[in-house]
Amino acid sequence: MQFAQMIFGSSPVESGVRIAIMGGGGKTSLLHRLGEEFSQNFPKVIMTALTRSAVHPEHPILFADEIPDLDLTPFFRSQKPLCIMGGREKNKLTGISAVQLEQIYPQADVTLFESDGARNLPLKVHLPHDPVVPPFTTQVVILVGADVVDTSLTDGRVHRPELFREKWQISPDEPLSVDFIARVVTSTCGYLEKVPDGISRIYFVNKGDEHRENAQLLARAIGTQASAPVFWGSIRRGFWESVS
Numbered sequence: 464m465q466f467a468q469m470i471f472g473s474s475p476v477e478s479g480v481r482i483a484i485m486g487g488g489g490k491t492s493l494l495h496r497l498g499e500e501f502s503q504n505f506p507k508v509i510m511t512a513l514t515r516s517a518v519h520p521e522h523p524i525l526f527a528d529e530i531p532d533l534d535l536t537p538f539f540r541s542q543k544p545l546c547i548m549g550g551r552e553k554n555k556l557t558g559i560s561a562v563q564l565e566q567i568y569p570q571a572d573v574t575l576f577e578s579d580g581a582r583n584l585p586l587k588v589h590l591p592h593d594p595v596v597p598p599f600t601t602q603v604v605i606l607v608g609a610d611v612v613d614t615s616l617t618d619g620r621v622h623r624p625e626l627f628r629e630k631w632q633i634s635p636d637e638p639l640s641v642d643f644i645a646r647v648v649t650s651t652c653g654y655l656e657k658v659p660d661g662i663s664r665i666y667f668v669n670k671g672d673e674h675r676e677n678a679q680l681l682a683r684a685i686g687t688q689a690s691a692p693v694f695w696g697s698i699r700r701g702f703w704e705s706v707s
Contacts, residue, residue, distance in 0.1 A: 464702050466493065467500045469694050470602055470665055478505065478572040483600045483662075486654060487581030487622060488608025489669040491517045492698045497575050498522070498544035505572035508544035509535070512558035512577035513594040522546040527559050535570045544575075561597050568599070578603070579657065580622075585611040585670070586644065587622035588630050595657050602663045607648050607685075609670045609678035609695070613638045641677070645684035664691040671704075672697035682706045 470482065482497070484490045498510040499521075510522070518524075525538060525547050538545055547567070549557040558577070559567075568574040578596050581587040585608025596603050608620075616624040616635045628635060631647065647653040648666065658664065666685050671678035682695035686706045696703030 465500050466496050466698070466703065469667065469692070469703055469705075470604065476501070476504070476573070479569075480601045481568050481574045481576075481597075481599055483576055483578040483596045483603040484606065485578045485596065485603060485657065486606035486648065487583075487587050488585035488606050488610070489698045490577045490581070490606055491519055493604065493606065493667070493669075494575055494577055495519050495521055496698055496701075498546070501573040501575070502543040506543065507535075507539045507570065507572045509567060509571040509574045510544050510546045510576070511548060511564065511567075511574075512556070513561060513564065513597075514558045514577065514580040515552065515555045516548065516558060516577055516580070517583065518554065518556055519546075524548050524556065526550055527563055533563065533566050535567060539570075545571075561594065564597065565599060582622050584622040585609070585620055586627075586639070586647065588627040589654070589657055590623070590626070593657065596659060596662060598659050598662075600659075600662050602665060603658055604665045604667055605648055605654055605658075606667050606669055607644065607681065609668050609674035609681055611639055611644065612641055612674065612677035612681055615639065641681045641684040644681060645688045649685060649689040664689070666691060666693040667703065668693075668695040669698055671695045671702075672700040679706070 668682045678695040686693040
């Protein structure tokens with residue numbers, strides 16, 4: 464099942480789209496999945512990140528300082544998709560800057576990028592210095608993992624739990640309900656504080672293979688609070704369903 468259809472449906476994809484992936488619970492996997500899908504129809508597909516990202520074995524990495532004048536022309540011929548990162552830091556890859564992204568995206572048919580980090584956790588709180596989704600973005604896919612439903616901050620499923628507790632005024636042992644999680648990811652004081660107005664939003668609840676009921680419940684709760692398409696499914700198992 465093509466995950467690109469979550470974003471565009473049956474409409475043909477026009478060259479020049481810039482898709483941000485934010486949130487937690489499968490961003491890097493979705494990035495590479497979409498990169499493979501778009502490469503089947505477009506010769507120039509870029510994958511990158513504005514923050515640290517997990518090393519993914521499927522695609523070779525090209526570091527930005529290895530590209531003279533950030534001219535990607537010769538690299539598109541040999542790498543589909545073309546994965547560009549800023550550097551390597553221990554077991555992570557560092558991202559490029561928003562300025563570099565703005566310089567390279569006009570060279571591509573499709574640009575895919577992670578816009579924030581969550582340390583492989585399904586839910587997070589943003590800091591003021593976390594990157595804002597760039598205003599030239601055409602679509603943003605907001606991820607949340609179904610494995611966070613009904614857990615608490617003491618269970619280790621939330622990135623920056625102390626800051627999350629302070630921001631949302633909850634106790635460490637309070638269960639995270641689907642309605643509460645939906646509010647976090649759909650409100651302007653939550654995830655949307657990093658998404659400028661005018662950018663098309665899509666929500667995806669991941670890990671529906673292991674947490675099917677919670678994924679469905681969370682997707683429906685998001686659907687009641689967001690004026691945007693909402694889906695649930697599993698990137699690993701390759702399926703998704705709409706709740707609209």
